[in-house]
Amino acid sequence: MSFEIPIGPQHPALKEPISLRMTVDGEVITGVDIRLGYNHRGxxxxxxxxxxxxxxxxxxxxxxxxxxxxxxxxxxxxxxxxxxxxxxxxxxxxxxxxxxxxxxxxxxxxxxxxxxxxxxxxxxxxxxxxxxxxxxxxxxxxxxxxxxxxxxxxxxxxxxxxxxxxxxxxxxxxxxxxxxxxxxxxxxxxxxxxxxxxxxxxxxxxxxxxxxxxxxxxxxxxxxxxxxxxxxxxxxxxxxxxxxxxxxxxxxxxxxxxxxxxxxxxxxxxxxxxxxxxxxxxxxxxxxxxxxxxxxxxxxxxxxxxxxxxxxxxxxxxxxRAPTLGNYPATIEMLKKGFIADIPLIFAAIDPCICCAERAVTLVDAANGAESIVRMSELRRRALARAKNAPVKGNAVWPF
Amino acid sequence: MLNKLTRWSRIKSPWILHLNSGACNACDIEIVAALTPRFDVERFGVLLKATPRHADVIIASGPVTRQIRDRIVRIYEQTPNPKFVIAVGACAMSGCVYRGAYNIMGGIDQVIPVDMYVPGCPARPDAIVDGVVKLLGKL
Incomplete structure (x- = not known):
């Protein structure tokens, strides 16, 4: 039996807003999904x-x-x-x-x-x-x-x-x-x-x-x-x-x-x-x-x-291209097979700088996707359309 | 009598929540610096808490991004009454250099009510401490 644990965007272990979704089997992490965009300013x-x-x-x-x-x-x-x-x-x-x-x-x-x-x-x-x-x-x-x-x-x-x-x-x-x-x-x-x-x-x-x-x-x-x-x-x-x-x-x-x-x-x-x-x-x-x-x-x-x-x-x-963005794929590998208690330590070890990384990342949140279309700018609407067809698991899409 | 007691305890030991609403990290590290040995606000009873349910004062930094707006409202609602919000830095006051960016609401007061503004880009730790003290003086 596996569970999904959401961490963030406001969480004691994280100093900056980012959301991690961990799929866990008991204490062991089997899958990680990083959700970005809380700090995207344009x-x-x-x-x-x-x-x-x-x-x-x-x-x-x-x-x-x-x-x-x-x-x-x-x-x-x-x-x-x-x-x-x-x-x-x-x-x-x-x-x-x-x-x-x-x-x-x-x-x-x-x-x-x-x-x-x-x-x-x-x-x-x-x-x-x-x-x-x-x-x-x-x-x-x-x-x-x-x-x-x-x-x-x-x-x-x-x-x-x-x-x-x-x-x-x-x-x-x-x-x-x-x-x-x-x-x-x-x-x-x-x-x-x-x-x-x-x-x-x-x-x-x-x-x-x-x-x-x-x-x-x-x-x-x-x-x-x-x-x-x-x-x-x-x-x-x-x-x-x-x-x-x-x-x-x-x-x-x-x-x-x-x-x-x-x-x-x-x-x-x-x-x-x-x-x-x-x-x-x-x-x-x-x-x-x-x-x-x-x-x-x-x-x-x-x-x-x-x-x-x-x-x-x-x-x-x-x-x-900020360094933290380059380190995200590696972080996902580092977190896999680790324990829940190690998440803050591993995540802190890449020295994440969320505000650095969040400029070019296209993000879609499935939960409020429909709402977004109504109130977001044209740019965001285009991002939504593109992400729908993206083959990446989860909703965060790296544009390169 | 009970009111007096709660007022006294509130002034003596305000617990704070640090809320990053899309800041560039500069104000955030200055807030953390205010907690570390040189400035050490803990000697005044100020304690950094991790959850909004334990906090009295929300220290918010950064221009509000559209993505995080709903979360901020939720965090504000989770904080028990009476609650106070301090906006730290020029971004939290007005949007600063990001004004005009498509993903910025421009200032934390667009989303939740603010009690105290601390200017600066970023605000110095001593200014942040001063802001907290002035807020307590208002109580």
Missing amino acids: VEKLAEQKTWIQNIYLTERICGICSHSHATCYVQAVEKLMELLPPRRGLYIRYLVSELERVHSHLLWLGVAGHEAGFDSFFMYTWRDREIVMDLLEMISGNRVHYAINTIGGVRRDIDEGQKAKILEGVATLRKRSEYYFAIGANEPSFVARIAGVGMLSKEQAVSLCAVGPVARASGVARDVRKEDPYAVYDELDFELCTADSCDVLGRVVVRVKELLESYKMIEQMVRNLPDGDIAVKAPRKAKPGEAVSRYEAPRGENIHYVKSSGADKPERLKV
Whole structure:
């Protein structure tokens, strides 16, 4: 006898609205159906109504955790389109903020992983230390979460000697603390026992399901845009690609802690070797007709932005492929054959960012489908018609 | 007498529900940051609850997407009386940068009544704490 258990969209284990439908046989999960769209705002369509500069602030608000990732990825694509070359100092500051953002995101995730595993003091410790990096980001950019430091052709704010010293000091403290967490992770038997062997994803599965970021790297797939296609300053930095072979949640924790230590190394290198000069070049108001794609290694994996211009001051099309979306098929495999009690842990281990993922996903809810036709826009109506013929089980349809 | 007692307990220990109505996560992590050691609202008796049936105060963030609107109304109805809603962030107030998007209702007050607005994109944790304190002052 099998049952179906709905989880979400408002559920204690999930911080963001998403709905999972688990088919369970006793305690074991046999089937998973992910329902999306609770967070779909229509950012891509909105981008077509805003100018190139306004869109930086829109793409930044795709996600509040990897805000700099989306803004940088978009700006990279537009700079490619406009054939602009930002000054070296501007690039260094931009990617310095990128790495600081990765530190804040990974610390946040470590805390959430500890919380889901029932290790709440770990959650409080990492979030306490996260405030250090939030202070650094606030000092550099003026805001804690949406930094708004990017502009087309460089960055908007310079950093001075005093700020450099403070960044180095903050990073030194963080490194000491992170090493302590690494020791806890290795020596706390109950924590390790809780996360080892949970949410298995073999290397073959990770490759065939196109997992990205730390999820793929924890399954032994050495995939990182910073290494394999180094953009901007990354070919000048000395860092290692972190992988793990255990293929479970433990591996994902190990990869992220190692990446933290690599990020500290990169931040120190960038601060010490900060070149002199301007921070930005002037960008034209309009872009030539054409299209550009840019790749960026966000904290959660590879982020891709595609921009098309028709020669106007607005983009004709902006397409975003956020890393969490790339990880959904792998998550379904990870959840299968697992236990109900492991759902929050496994789901948290991909570091889901629902707001990132929900732009291009076409969603139809069978329960209110008929109602939707009446009140939704034309776009949604077309989506309904298409989904009716889709061969996918359940109602969520990935358009690629 | 009983009224006095309930009023006192309500002010001393408001339990909150965090409701994401399609936010970009920025306000949400700032709400969580308000619960962690630096800001630590738990010392004022504020406790984050997972279910609306235990909550006194709903802290909502984000512009309301059409998909989640019905759920928000349901969650509001599940919360026992008296209930209060705090809208955190510019999106929850007016829709912010998403205004004009086809899937956005524009502000949580389009769907449920709001008692307190906390501005900011995102609102800082200290601003959120201040919002909760001001709401309690109104009681």
